[in-house]
Amino acid sequence: MLGKQVANAIASLSADALRVMTLELAHGNTIVEVHEGIQLAKPVDIAQLKAIPGIAEIIANATVKESHLAIGSDVISWQTPPVENKFAKGAAYLSGVGYVPISEAKISVTDYGYRRSDATYDVVSVWDGNFFRLDDHIARFRRSMDGLRMHPPESNDDIKRILHEILRLSGLKNAYVAMDCLRGVPPPGAPRRTDFCAQYIICYCIPYAWLIAKDIQETRGAYIVTSKVPRIPDECVDPTIKNFHWGDLTKASFAAYDQGADTAILLDQKGNLTEGPGFNICLIHTSSTPIRVVTPERGCLLGVTRQSVIELCEDMGFECEVRAVPKEEMERADEVFICTTAGGIMPISKVDGVDKCGGKPGPVTMAMRTRYWEKRAEGWHAEQISY
Ligand SMILES: Cc1ncc(COP(=O)(O)O)c(C=O)c1O
Known part of the structure; x- marks a missing residue:
């Protein structure tokens, strides 16, 4: 049985603190069914916990799972608060900005992409965690951009990496994935000439959408x-x-x-x-x-x-x-x-x-x-x- 002091100390750990500690200390491999539910809420000083006599050996023989820690026949389980993924509803990438949740992906109202529909795009689907014909979509996107004399800094390989990353961030398994290239806007004070604009890319993914239900x-x-x-x-x-x-x-x-x-x-x-x-x-x-x-x-x-x-x-x-x-x-x-x-x-x-x-x-x-x-x-x- 766990010593009372150790059990209390472990029980008072936050799930995160426990994970940090056990990651450091646990090498155990015994798996024991959860039979006791203890909610770990209060954070504890890991250094203090480590100072408890015998703790290292006890934890070394522990098995750490997502929701419980087993030490011999003692089991401490916890409820991990669901970690909110801020990209879960969709993730976006904007040149010069980086990766943001879909709700934070914004463009300027002065951009010719918005002002003049001076943009091109492509859409690739993801189903069951797989892109479909990704290279074909990127190739067509490049042809579209070239056809409109749009030259964003990203290469096709960059675009592919970005698309993989937004999917990874969002965790979406079935997704509608857009890659857009916008004309941009002439620099402040420059004449309103299209050829003075610097193009940029936006990629985003959202849950898969059906054109016809x-x-x-x-x-x-x-x-x-x-x-x-x-x-x-x-x-x-x-x-x-x-x-x-x-x-x-x-x-x-x-x-x-x-x-x-x-x-x-x-x-x-x-x-x-x-x-x-x-x-x-x-x-x-x-x-x-x-x-x-x-x-x-x-x-x-x-x-x-x-x-x-x-x-x-x-x-x-x-x-x-x-x-x-x-x-x-x-x-x-x-x-x-x-x-x-x-x-x-x-x-x-x-x-x-x-x-x-x-x-x-x-x-x-x-x-x-x-x-x-x-x-x-x-x-x-x-x-x-x-x-
Ligand atoms: C006007 C138009 N035609 C055809 C298609 C179908 O193209 P794809 O099969 O490459 O999605 C689309 C797709 O969005 C479209 O917008």
């Missing part, structure tokens, strides 16, 4: 309408550079909500499908052999999920065509789905008020969706995070 995907499928607002022409804003010129996409979204739909698809000036607010579109012709999946070639972001769809088609023995897709083809397609980092492959069950597949998610779409998540779980294009 998961239960909608799995029950009724999403409803889409064709927007009367055309997609801004490629000559004005290059859609392959991920951007925040969302005026057309936002207008189309509101028109869709007004019609009871979940989202909208925008056409180009020739009446071909382009993309929607945050996603690429794919059609499936199930009656052809092999099954054919069709997706627009131009007028849209070259989506990383779209690329995964192209690879999945090969995997599943489907033919995939990347070409101009007239709106009418969507009307006669057997199935329609949308795809994006924030949700993967998502079924559309109604187009412009007309049911697809009897108003239910299409079976081929759902098979592709299942395979997509299965392959991810198997480590497809995965990069593991060390938390």
